[in-house]
Amino acid sequence: MNIKEASEKTGVSSATIRYYEKESLIPTIDRSEVGNREIDDRIIRRINFVKQMRAAGMSIENLRRYIELFDDQEDTTKxxxxxxxxxxxxxxxxxxxxxxxxxxxxxxxxxxxxxxxxxxxxxxxxxxxxxxxxxxxxx
Amino acid sequence: MNIKEASEKTGVSSATIRYYEKESLIPTIDRSEVGNREIDDRIIRRINFVKQMRAAGMSIENLRRYIELFDDQEDTTKxxxxxxxxxxxxxxxxxxxxxxxxxxxxxxxxxxxxxxxxxxxxxxxxxxxxxxxxxxxxx
DNA sequence: ACTTGTGTTAAAGTGCACTTTGAGGTTTAG
DNA sequence: CTAAACCTCAAAGTGCACTTTAACACAAGT
The missing domain is CATH 1.10.287 (Helix Hairpins)
Structure with a gap:
């Protein structure tokens, strides 16, 4: 799925998806041969999660901190x-x-x-x- | 009550109270002889109302539109x-x-x-x- | 007389969360 | 062969809601 389809599927603009990736709110997205983003359902879910948390008023920074901890495999559970x-x-x-x-x-x-x-x-x-x-x- | 006391009473900074007045979110505040704002309980309630609506995510513009209508004596009820x-x-x-x-x-x-x-x-x-x-x- | 603490204003600055722009690359249809 | 429609990136621009700054005024206390 390209970024435009992902945008339509999530209701988050292409520019914003790129921005979220740059800000590490979603994982690094795999690229095609020519360098275009190829978005799968895992990424779609992450975009929707970010969307939901943003709608609930969680700031980009808090969201990034949370995701950072979550994505680390370490025992950062506490x-x-x-x-x-x-x-x-x-x-x-x-x-x-x-x-x-x-x-x-x-x-x-x-x-x-x-x-x-x-x-x-x-x-x-x-x-x-x-x-x-x-x-x-x-x- | 001066602006500082009003600020302490409402938890809204002096600068923000001035800003709200400028933006017509609260009525024009009466001034003392030297031109300082003299804030009464009516203004305090209006500040608290704005604070509550802002906390609930109502934009300044919507709030202003609403207050404008509310403050007009006309039959703008509908x-x-x-x-x-x-x-x-x-x-x-x-x-x-x-x-x-x-x-x-x-x-x-x-x-x-x-x-x-x-x-x-x-x-x-x-x-x-x-x-x-x-x-x-x-x- | 001077420092402190309050007030005033207009205007500029800030931070956030995007959004737009500009300059370019590839793919598909006519 | 070219135009349309997608994509890339970095950088600049935008809008909102304040916040800060600068320059000045006034009143009280030491």
């Missing part, structure tokens, strides 16, 4: 696990932030339907109330 | 609601992406504990399996 755990905690926090924002917007949306005429002041009061609720939930 | 809904859908998708990534990492983590000796090949197979599972869950 370091790897702690990095993984750290990253997951960050993701879970981010997911919770997202959920809080979603809740906040849901709350607003509900109030639009209840009484569309609400003044800005009323909305602010509601917002304040909601902020307090969120604060409480965290406690 | 436009506002559709923008809100759009943004929420995007956030929910992002949250789900995040959850998928978390699941993926949880899966890996579990397998580290199960058999630390797993070869790269085995891990790849497991990864593949897990990808398939995710794919199925989406269907």
């Amino acid at each position: 370091a790897e696990i702690s990095l993984l755990k750290e990253q997951m905690a960050a993701m879970e926090e981010k997911r919770d932030d997202l959920q809080a924002a979603i809740d906040h917007l849901h709350f607003k949306l509900d109030h639009f339907y209840d009484h569309v005429q609400s003044s800005e002041e009323e909305l602010r009061a509601l917002e304040r109330e909601h902020q307090d609720k969120i604060k409480h939930d965290k406690d | 436009a506002e609601i559709s923008l809100l809904k759009e943004q929420m859908a995007a956030m929910e998708e992002k949250r789900d992406d995040l959850q998928a990534a978390i699941d993926h990492l949880h899966f890996k983590l579990d397998h580290f504990y199960d058999h630390v000796q797993s070869s790269e090949e085995e891990l790849r197979a497991l990864e593949r399996e897990h990808q398939d599972k995710i794919k199925h869950d989406k269907d």
